[in-house]
Structures are given as C-alpha cells and as structure tokens.
Amino acid sequence: xxxxxxxxxxxxxxxLARRRATGAVVDAAGAAGAAAAQAAQWGVTRSLLVDxxxxxxxxxxxxxxxxxxxxxxLVWPEGRGRGWRELLGLEGPELTxxxxxxxxxxAERGTLVLETGPGHGRSIDVVSMYHxxxxxxxxxxxxxxxxxxxTYARDGxxxxxxxxxxAPSRTSDIEKISTLGAHGAKGLHVLVVADR
Amino acid sequence: xxxxxxxxYPDTTAPLRDRTREALADDSLAANLRAAGASWGTARARISxxxxxxxxxxxxxxxxxxDIGDLPELLDRLEERVRAAxxxxxxxxxxxxxxxxITDLAAARGATLVAKxxxxxxxxxxxxxxxxxxxxxxxxxxxxxxxLQLAGQHPSHIVAPAVHLNxxxxxQVLMAESGWxxxxxxxxxxxxxRTRLREVFASADIGISGVNFGVAETGTICVVExxxxxxxxxxxxxxxxxxxxxxxxxxxxxxAAHILQILPMAAIGDDAAGYVNLITGPRAPGEADGPEELxxxxxxxGRSALLGTDLEEALDCIRCGACLYSCPMWRSxxxxxxxxxxxxxxxxxxxxxxEGMEGERSSELPxxxxxxxxxxxACPVGIPLxxxxxxxxxxxxxxxxxxxxxxxxxxxxxxxxxxxxRLSVAAARIGLRLVGRxxxxxxxxxxxxxxxxxxxxxxxxxxxxPR
Numbered sequence: 001x002x003x004x005x006x007x008x009x010x011x012x013x014x015x016l017a018r019r020r021a022t023g024a025v026v027d028a029a030g031a032a033g034a035a036a037a038q039a040a041q042w043g044v045t046r047s048l049l050v051d052x053x054x055x056x057x058x059x060x061x062x063x064x065x066x067x068x069x070x071x072x073x074l075v076w077p078e079g080r081g082r083g084w085r086e087l088l089g090l091e092g093p094e095l096t097x098x099x100x101x102x103x104x105x106x107a108e109r110g111t112l113v114l115e116t117g118p119g120h121g122r123s124i125d126v127v128s129m130y131h132x133x134x135x136x137x138x139x140x141x142x143x144x145x146x147x148x149x150x151t152y153a154r155d156g157x158x159x160x161x162x163x164x165x166x167a168p169s170r171t172s173d174i175e176k177i178s179t180l181g182a183h184g185a186k187g188l189h190v191l192v193v194a195d196r
Numbered sequence: 197x198x199x200x201x202x203x204x205y206p207d208t209t210a211p212l213r214d215r216t217r218e219a220l221a222d223d224s225l226a227a228n229l230r231a232a233g234a235s236w237g238t239a240r241a242r243i244s245x246x247x248x249x250x251x252x253x254x255x256x257x258x259x260x261x262x263d264i265g266d267l268p269e270l271l272d273r274l275e276e277r278v279r280a281a282x283x284x285x286x287x288x289x290x291x292x293x294x295x296x297x298i299t300d301l302a303a304a305r306g307a308t309l310v311a312k313x314x315x316x317x318x319x320x321x322x323x324x325x326x327x328x329x330x331x332x333x334x335x336x337x338x339x340x341x342x343x344l345q346l347a348g349q350h351p352s353h354i355v356a357p358a359v360h361l362n363x364x365x366x367x368q369v370l371m372a373e374s375g376w377x378x379x380x381x382x383x384x385x386x387x388x389x390r391t392r393l394r395e396v397f398a399s400a401d402i403g404i405s406g407v408n409f410g411v412a413e414t415g416t417i418c419v420v421e422x423x424x425x426x427x428x429x430x431x432x433x434x435x436x437x438x439x440x441x442x443x444x445x446x447x448x449x450x451x452a453a454h455i456l457q458i459l460p461m462a463a464i465g466d467d468a469a470g471y472v473n474l475i476t477g478p479r480a481p482g483e484a485d486g487p488e489e490l491x492x493x494x495x496x497x498g499r500s501a502l503l504g505t506d507l508e509e510a511l512d513c514i515r516c517g518a519c520l521y522s523c524p525m526w527r528s529x530x531x532x533x534x535x536x537x538x539x540x541x542x543x544x545x546x547x548x549x550x551e552g553m554e555g556e557r558s559s560e561l562p563x564x565x566x567x568x569x570x571x572x573x574a575c576p577v578g579i580p581l582x583x584x585x586x587x588x589x590x591x592x593x594x595x596x597x598x599x600x601x602x603x604x605x606x607x608x609x610x611x612x613x614x615x616x617x618r619l620s621v622a623a624a625r626i627g628l629r630l631v632g633r634x635x636x637x638x639x640x641x642x643x644x645x646x647x648x649x650x651x652x653x654x655x656x657x658x659x660x661x662p663r
Contacts, residue, residue: 123428175231184470
C-alpha cells in the first residue's frame with residue numbers, strides 16, 4: 001500500500017475511533033474473514049448486503065454465510081424475492097447487520113460517503129443494528145471538500161441520496177451524555193481494503 | 197407506576213418575569229442546565245483547540261455573508277435544480293401558507309400518520325398543531341423531541357431540545373406513554389424509544405424533515421443529525437416534505453463542506469455529525485427504496501423583510517445553539533422561560549424579527565441579555581449578536597413602548613433645567629428619609645419596590661454602614 005494511502009487509512013480509522021467506531025486495514029485475501037469475525041463478535045444472524053462488485057470480488061457474502069449456523073445473508077434489492085420493506089426488517093424479523101461499500105472515505109474527519117443507487121439502498125446502514133462498511137483504500141480522500149466536490153462534479157443527474165456517515169447512531173438527548181444505538185446502527189466497523 | 201405527567205413548565209402565557217422567577221426557583225432545572233452547559237463547554241474547548249477554529253469561523257462568516265447577499269438568486273437556482281431533480285418546490289409567505297400546503301398535501305394523498313425529524317422551522321410555524329387539527333397523527337422521532345411531545349412541552353434548546361430534563365424525568369414520560377415499567381438507565385431508555393419509534397417509521401405515510409442547508413449548485417437538501425431518525429424519516433415513507441427557512445442556502449459544495457464541518461464543532465463539540473443526509477430529488481429510476489415524492493417548502497415568515505437592513509446578519513445563523521449554551525441568561529433560566537421556539541441570544545433577536553415588534557414576547561426578549569458578548573464569541577459564523585440585540589431593542593422601543601418614551605422625554609426635559617433638577621433631587625431626598633429606617637430604605641413603594649426586592653438603598657450620603 002502506498003505511503004499516502006496508509007496515512008489516509010490511519011487518519012480515517014483514528015477519527016472514527018474518537019466517535020466510538022472501530023475498523024482495521026485488511027488485504028483483499030483477509031477481508032471476508034475479517035467481516036465474518038466482526039459479524040460473529042456482534043452476534044449477527046441476519047445481514048443485508050449492497051449489490052456491489054467490491055463485495056463480490058472479496059467474497060464477503062459467502063464468507064458471512066459460512067460463519068456458524070443460520071446466518072441469513074441477503075443482497076439488496078432482490079433478496080430472494082422479498083419486498084424492500086421486509087428486506088429492511090420493517091416487516092418480519094429485524095435486520096441485524098447492513099454491509100455497505102462507500103463510494104469514498106474522508107480521512108480528515110473520519111467520514112464515509114455512501115451513495116444511493118439501484119444496488120445501494122438509502123437506509124440499509126441505519127435500519128440495521130450494526131453497520132459494516134467495506135472501503136477500498138483507493139477511495140480515500142484527504143478532505144470532505146474534495147470528496148463532496150468529486151461526488152457532485154459528474155455530468156448528469158446527481159445521486160438521489162448521499163449519506164455521510166461518521167459515527168454509530170448516537171444521542172445526547174438524555175442528560176447530554178452520548179448513548180449509542182438511538183435509531184440506527186449501535187456499532188460501526190470499517191474494513192479498509194488495501195490495494196492489490 | 198405513578199402515571200404522573202410533568203406539567204408544562206413554565207406556563208408560557210404567564211409574564212416573562214414570572215416565568216424566569218419560576219425557572220430560577222427550580223433546583224433540578226438549574227442542575228440540569230449547569231451540567232449541560234459544562235459538558236458543551238468542555239467538548240467545544242477541546243475541538244476549538246484541535247482545529248484552526250478562528251480561521252474556520254472567518255471563512256464561515258464570509259460564506260454566510262456572501263450567500264445572504266445573493267439570496268434571491270441562490271434561492272431561484274436551488275428551486276430550479278430541485279425541480280430538475282423531480283422535486284416539487286413551494287414558497288410559503290408565512291406559517292399559515294406553509295401549514296396549509298402540508299395539510300392539503302396530506303389530505304390529498306390520504307395520509308394518516310406523519311413521522312417527523314427535528315426541525316426548528318416546523319416549531320416556528322406550529323406545524324404539529326396544524327397537522328393534528330386536520331385529524332392526522334404526527335409523531336416526533338428525534339428522541340428529545342419525542343420526549344417533549346409526550347410531555348406536552350416545547351424545546352428548550354435548538355439542538356438539544358430536552359436538555360432541561362434529567363433521566364428520571366425522561367423515564368416518567370416514557371413510562372406514561374407505553375405503560376411499561378422502565379429502569380432509570382440511559383441505555384435502556386434509548387433502546388425502549390428505538391423499539392417504540394420503529395413502528396412509526398415503518399408505517400408513516402409522510403416523513404417531514406427540516407433542512408440545515410439547501411445547496412443551490414445541485415438542488416440538494418442537507419439534513420444533519422446524529423441519531424439516524426432523519427434518514428429513516430426521509431427514506432422510508434412514500435412522501436418526504438422538507439421545510440426550510442429561506443435563508444438556509446449555500447452556493448456550492450465547497451461552501452457546504454465548510455459549513456458541514458463547523459456546524460457540529462459549534463453545536464456538539466465534534467468535528468463531524470454522525471449522519472448527514474444529502475437528498476437530491478425523490479427516488480431515481482431503478483432504485484428500490486426512497487420516497488416517490490419530494491416536496492420542498494421554503495418559508496419566508498418575515499425573513500425577506502430583513503434583507504438589506506442593519507438586522508440582516510440574523511439570517512446568517514446556522515442554528516447550532518452555541519450562543520444558548522454560552523449565554524449566562526440561558527444557562528440560568530433555560531430555553532422554556534423564553535416562551536418562543538427560538539431561545540437564548542439568537543432567539544431574543546429572531547423572535548421579534550419573525551413575529552413583529554408588537555407582541556409581548558417581542559418587546560421583552562431583547563432585554564433578556566446583559567450584552568456581555570459571549571454569544572458573539574461562541575457563534576461559528578461570527579454574528580455580532582450583542583449589536584443585533586441593541587438594534588432590536590431600539591426598534592422595539594420605538595414601536596412598542598410609547599409610554600416609556602413619553603416618560604423618558606419628560607425626565608430628560610426636567611433634568612435639562614438646573615432648577616427642575618434640584619427640585620426633583622430635593623423631593624427624592626425627603627421621600628427617601630420618610631421611608632428609610634436608620635439610613636437605609638429597605639422597601640420602597642410603587643416602581644421602586646423592584647429595586648428594594650433585591651437590594652437596600654442608602655437614604656443619606658455618605659451611607660451609614662449596614663448593620
């Protein structure tokens with residue numbers, strides 16, 4: 001991994017850690033194993049993955065499904081023919097982990113840039129109890145300004161929804177003390193996948 | 197369980213003086229406010245030390261001044277781009293127009309349940325009341341706002357609405373709502389709220405959010421939050437309605453990136469908010485989720501009248517709430533005593549500007565400040581709030597306090613003549629001697645009673661040493 005990418009990865013994870021998110025830098029061969037280990041640590045039984053070639057290349061889905069008994073792994077948006085509301089756990093059992101592939105990561109403030117699209121639902125990371133983000137290191141940028149300008153500089157219609165995620169879901173509404181898991185993910189783990 | 201519901205506190209129909217007295221006498225309120233102010237102060241000091249805050253603030257001020265200078269043009273661009281992305285834009289001249297648009301829309305779509313994320317603009321226009329009057333159910337989903345909705349109270353802080361309550365008070369409110377026995381444990385209370393509100397997200401027909409900024413360049417609405425409820429409100433229901441004060445526009449993504457960083461620094465002492473939702477139009481072709489309709493309601497509500505005046509800088513505000521935490525008044529009485537959705541220094545400026553100078557709150561709130569200037573120091577966009585307070589006072593005084601003006605004119609005329617001055621001082625001296633005991637007046641009659649309720653007044657010069 002190039003020196004500047006290493007510094008950016010370190011910056012991203014350090015900034016996220018200040019907001020009680022966790023993460024690690026892994027190589028491509030180790031990504032599926034690291035994802036499965038994190039899911040096991042969280043006690044995840046039902047996961048919803050974005051439909052993204054990055055997850056396919058890294059074999060994240062099969063890696064999770066191998067993990068123990070009955071870990072149900074679904075892929076957005078088809079998910080074995082279910083409706084999206086059921087996929088999100090709004091009907092039926094609650095979703096325990098959302099797996100996303102951010103379009104970009106911002107090192108300076110520790111921010112993930114999630115972009116909605118046909119394969120990327122807009123609430124997968126928030127309806128789940130845990131959020132696992134798989135970020136190729138080449139997608140790291142130094143500043144938020146750089147990342148936002150790049151996201152919206154493309155020709156044509158801008159993405160319908162972009163979510164900047166910098167922390168697990170938290171609230172300080174009771175006595176100004178930060179408590180995790182208000183409505184969204186109680187845990188956020190970021191796997192930065194080093195370039196091959 | 198007791199089923200006790202906290203009273204609406206303090207009674208906002210009571211005069212300001214009674215409200216502040218009641219607040220000052222409440223020890224638990226004082227403790228909650230002290231804790232909140234201290235925790236904000238620590239976080240804010242740390243983040244300001246880790247970042248070049250002074251330079252960031254200069255840049256933020258430059259951005260906001262420029263945006264407000266070009267407001268009409270930027271609003272037109274925003275509107276055009278939101279429409280191009282498939283959204284519907286409406287401009288509401290006042291609260292009634294905004295509420296009517298939303299309740300008509302809800303009726304036309306046959307909605308029954310509305311889920312809301314935190315929005316000061318909707319507090320300002322009293323949208324919840326309008327929705328309930330039209331026969332629909334509306335549920336606040338920000339934890340603090342939900343607690344207050346259940347308790348029948350108004351927010352006491354722009355960013356942390358329930359900051360005046362402690363966890364035991366919150367527990368009482370949540371137990372009254374569900375009828376379940378709950379422990380006095382923050383995590384358990386938060387988990388409970390998550391469970392109860394998930395049903396609301398899953399079944400709401402309309403989601404209503406505020407707007408932190410509209411980015412004119414691409415027609416994108418930014419909604420900043422930490423809990424995740426705003427994402428659910430804007431992503432799950434069929435219809436998303438965003439309500440935006442007309443001044444909340446930034447030009448482009450370079451500016452937006454800067455404001456998005458300084459806002460959480462000022463508001464919560466962190467260099468990033470947990471979630472920032474950037475929404476450009478409704479669900480796009482090929483996407484499986486997201487609202488089918490996006491409506492942006494741009495609220496004037498008295499704002500355009502400030503453009504080009506010496507009060508225009510009030511429009512630079514990004515609603516971070518820092519001036520509240522920094523204000524010795526707010527820290528003493530909390531936000532509810534102000535009796536307005538906007539409390540603290542910015543509230544004392546905005547309330548008269550948005551409601552008109554004639555109202556009771558308008559004539560009182562600008563005077564609820566010692567003009568110490570700590571609000572200006574705390575403000576991330578450098579609004580000279582203490583100057584604005586003085587200017588608003590001048591306006592209020594010229595419009596509302598005709599009697600006071602007459603009184604001061606009389607006084608000024610009397611003391612401009614040496615004879616009348618001497619006569620008035622002699623009369624005062626004799627009067628004081630009459631009411632005084634052993635050289636001190638402890639209880640004056642009439643308007644002087646307010647003075648002696650707090651202090652004694654010497655009746656001789658030099659004063660007799662107090663016993």
